[in-house]
Amino acid sequence: MEHLPGGSGGVWRDDDPRFGPLVRRPTGPWTPAVxxxxxxxxxxxxxxxxxVLGTDDDAREMLTYLPGRTVLVDDEIAAESxxxxxxxxxxxxxxxxxxxAPGPRRWRQTEAALRDGQLICHNDTGAxxxxxxxxxxxxxxxxxxxxPGMPLDxxxxxxxxxVPLYRAIGTADAAHRVRAVASAYGGVDAGDxxxxxxxxMTRAAARIETGIERGDPGMRALRERGExxxxxxxxxxxxxxxPDIRAAL
Numbered sequence: 001m002e003h004l005p006g007g008s009g010g011v012w013r014d015d016d017p018r019f020g021p022l023v024r025r026p027t028g029p030w031t032p033a034v035x036x037x038x039x040x041x042x043x044x045x046x047x048x049x050x051x052v053l054g055t056d057d058d059a060r061e062m063l064t065y066l067p068g069r070t071v072l073v074d075d076e077i078a079a080e081s082x083x084x085x086x087x088x089x090x091x092x093x094x095x096x097x098x099x100x101a102p103g104p105r106r107w108r109q110t111e112a113a114l115r116d117g118q119l120i121c122h123n124d125t126g127a128x129x130x131x132x133x134x135x136x137x138x139x140x141x142x143x144x145x146x147x148p149g150m151p152l153d154x155x156x157x158x159x160x161x162x163v164p165l166y167r168a169i170g171t172a173d174a175a176h177r178v179r180a181v182a183s184a185y186g187g188v189d190a191g192d193x194x195x196x197x198x199x200x201m202t203r204a205a206a207r208i209e210t211g212i213e214r215g216d217p218g219m220r221a222l223r224e225r226g227e228x229x230x231x232x233x234x235x236x237x238x239x240x241x242x243p244d245i246r247a248a249l
Contacts, residue, residue: 013065019053021065025144026217031061033105034143037097037120046096048089048131048139068138071127073161077169078127080180083162085137086130087184090158093140094119094151107147108216109207114148121149125158144218155185156196157204165197166234168241175248190249198239205231 001024002013012024035052042051050063071078078086097119104113109123123145131138160166163177175190182190205228211219212228222228 012060016062019062019064021067022053023050023063023065023141024056024058024060025063027055027059027061028108028144029106030108030144030147033102033107034146035061036102036105037100037146038143040100041093041096044096044099046093048137049093050139050141050143066131066139066141068131068133070141071130071132071161073127073164077164078130078132078162079135080177081135082130082132082137083177084180084184086125086127086140086158086162087155087181089137089140090122090125090154091185093122094154108145109147112148118148118150120146121151121154122146123149123154123157125154127158127161127164130162152188152193152196153200155181155188155193156200159193160197160201165238165245166201166231168237171241171244171248174241174245178245179249191246194242194246194249198235198242201231201235201238204228205235 004011004013004023011026014022014024016022038049038052041049048066050066053062053064055061071082100120101114102120104111114120122140122143124142125140129140129142131141159178159181163169163174163181165174165178169177178194179190182188182193208219208222208228208231212223219227
């Protein structure tokens with residue numbers, strides 16, 4: 001069994017004689033809701049998601065392994081074909097999940113039911129959760145943060161590390177890649193997408209802080225990586241660059 005490190009503690013990759021390659025991950029009170037969501041998506045034929053195989057004797061969930069690799073967000077910028085593929089997949093996910101109305105459930109961040117305009121979002125669509133194969137987007141992993149949210153927030157989070165907007169890449173390149181995301185997703189104005197990023201990432205930092213305070217082990221692991229201060233500093237830097245990116249759209 002191979003341990004694969006990650007920002008929230010990592011997972012274990014295993015070759016099971018019954019199921020073949022799979023991933024074992026820690027569970028929490030939110031896991032039943034996430035498993036129901038993944039089952040709904042699988043029944044609807046959505047590509048690019050892990051399938052739930054059950055839980056093991058150590059109460060870890062077992063999921064099918066998506067072959068490929070994750071994006072090393074601090075060391076690389078995803079190819080535009082990968083970025084476009086991720087945005088296109090996110091639209092397919094949002095279209096598939098619109099028929100899913102589970103009522104109040106225990107999600108990781110809330111127990112609230114869906115409000116007007118909301119659907120069950122992935123809520124952690126950063127490029128570190130993309131599985132890619134060369135210059136092709138394969139799928140999205142790490143569904144623990146799934147729960148009620150606005151679709152534009154998922155797209156804003158995707159852009160944060162996928163464009164990426166959290167660090168300077170050049171104004172013209174950033175504007176071009178934001179336009180590519182908006183076009184691939186469809187029905188979204190690139191300027192509106194930019195405007196959503198500050199609010200979404202400010203709330204992300206607040207959620208991490210709240211999770212640390214309540215003892216969430218995943219959020220505590222992020223504290224060791226400098227969160228939420230790191231995200232707040234990056235949001236401040238993005239706000240400084242934002243007027244120039246908007247002007248270049």
